[in-house]
Amino acid sequence: MAIILDGKALAEQTRQRIAQEVTTLSRQPGLAVILVGDDPASRLYVSNKEKDCAQCGFKSFEHRMAADTTEAELLALIAELNTNDDVDGILVQLPLPKHLNEEMVIQSIAPEKDVDAFHPYNVGRMSQGKPVFLPCTPAGVMAILKAYDIDVAGKDCVVIGRSNIVGKPMGMLLTQANGTVTICHSRTPNLAEYTKRADILVAAVGREGLVRADMVKEGAVVIDVAMNRNAAGKFCGDVDFEAVKAVASHITPVPGGVGPMTRALLLENILTAAKRK
Numbered sequence: 001m002a003i004i005l006d007g008k009a010l011a012e013q014t015r016q017r018i019a020q021e022v023t024t025l026s027r028q029p030g031l032a033v034i035l036v037g038d039d040p041a042s043r044l045y046v047s048n049k050e051k052d053c054a055q056c057g058f059k060s061f062e063h064r065m066a067a068d069t070t071e072a073e074l075l076a077l078i079a080e081l082n083t084n085d086d087v088d089g090i091l092v093q094l095p096l097p098k099h100l101n102e103e104m105v106i107q108s109i110a111p112e113k114d115v116d117a118f119h120p121y122n123v124g125r126m127s128q129g130k131p132v133f134l135p136c137t138p139a140g141v142m143a144i145l146k147a148y149d150i151d152v153a154g155k156d157c158v159v160i161g162r163s164n165i166v167g168k169p170m171g172m173l174l175t176q177a178n179g180t181v182t183i184c185h186s187r188t189p190n191l192a193e194y195t196k197r198a199d200i201l202v203a204a205v206g207r208e209g210l211v212r213a214d215m216v217k218e219g220a221v222v223i224d225v226a227m228n229r230n231a232a233g234k235f236c237g238d239v240d241f242e243a244v245k246a247v248a249s250h251i252t253p254v255p256g257g258v259g260p261m262t263r264a265l266l267l268e269n270i271l272t273a274a275k276r277k
């Protein structure tokens with residue numbers, strides 16, 4: 001039976017370490033969170049980020065904007081936050097309402113305050129192996145692997161999903177850790193041929209039941225990044241957890257795996273931003 005990779009416990013340890021370090025700083029780090037519209041899931045994620053900030057001794061500044069906010073209004077707020085000295089990090093909760101251009105909005109955040117690491121400058125730095133901030137979800141995965149002494153060097157790593165936020169940066173971080181990486185996606189024929197070769201398999205698609213036990217090599221490390229809702233309304237990933245845990249050596253649960261570490265790595269980035277000032 002696989003070892004369960006406990007992201008929730010690791011995230012708690014990370015918050016406690018950060019809270020301790022904050023007591024040694026001469027000022028409180030600050031995060032500005034912008035939420036446009038009233039999507040219930042986004043509201044919950046934002047309030048969790050505020051709770052995390054409070055636990056770590058960070059200030060948080062919430063900016064709620066109406067769903068019909070114009071791009072000019074949003075960019076004006078970001079411009080103001082870019083020059084506000086109390087704000088070390090700026091986070092625009094995604095997804096944005098359809099009429100707003102996500103790319104433009106991300107590019108308007110000052111790269112030194114881009115704690116999500118979505119700005120092209122930070123993506124470029126990371127791809128050169130000289131990161132300022134690391135994207136929270138892939139960095140959370142790397143932190144889980146490190147905490148459980150799972151060495152990536154020389155391993156066959158397969159990432160399913162090629163999003164800018166998870167799949168692509170995940171592939172880069174695994175490559176930088178000397179893994180041999182294959183990125184699969186919706187146009188990959190015979191997905192199982194690739195997944196069955198993987199020593200480390202990362203699923204980041206957003207489709208419940210995508211990874212079955214017969215697609216996983218005996219003893220593989222299986223990381224589930226996805227966060228779907230099943231028919232009963234419960235959180236689940238892309239991996240058939242119950243079946244795959246009988247085949248894998250290590251596996252992340254959903255919930256309680258990568259999600260909490262995504263939140264923890266955001267706190268690491270805010271601390272980094274505050275210390276660089």
Ligand SMILES: Nc1nc2c(c(=O)[nH]1)N[C@@H](CN(C=O)c1ccc(C(=O)N[C@@H](CCC(=O)O)C(=O)O)cc1)CN2
Binds near residue numbers: 095116227258260
């Ligand atoms: N600007 C951003 N927007 C979004 C991001 C992001 O990283 N930056 N990621 C997601 C949402 N998200 C953070 O914002 C996020 C969602 C869920 C979790 C999490 O810990 N999930 C739990 C399950 C839910 C729960 O019990 O609360 C888990 O997996 O255990 C973390 C981060 C989209 N938008």
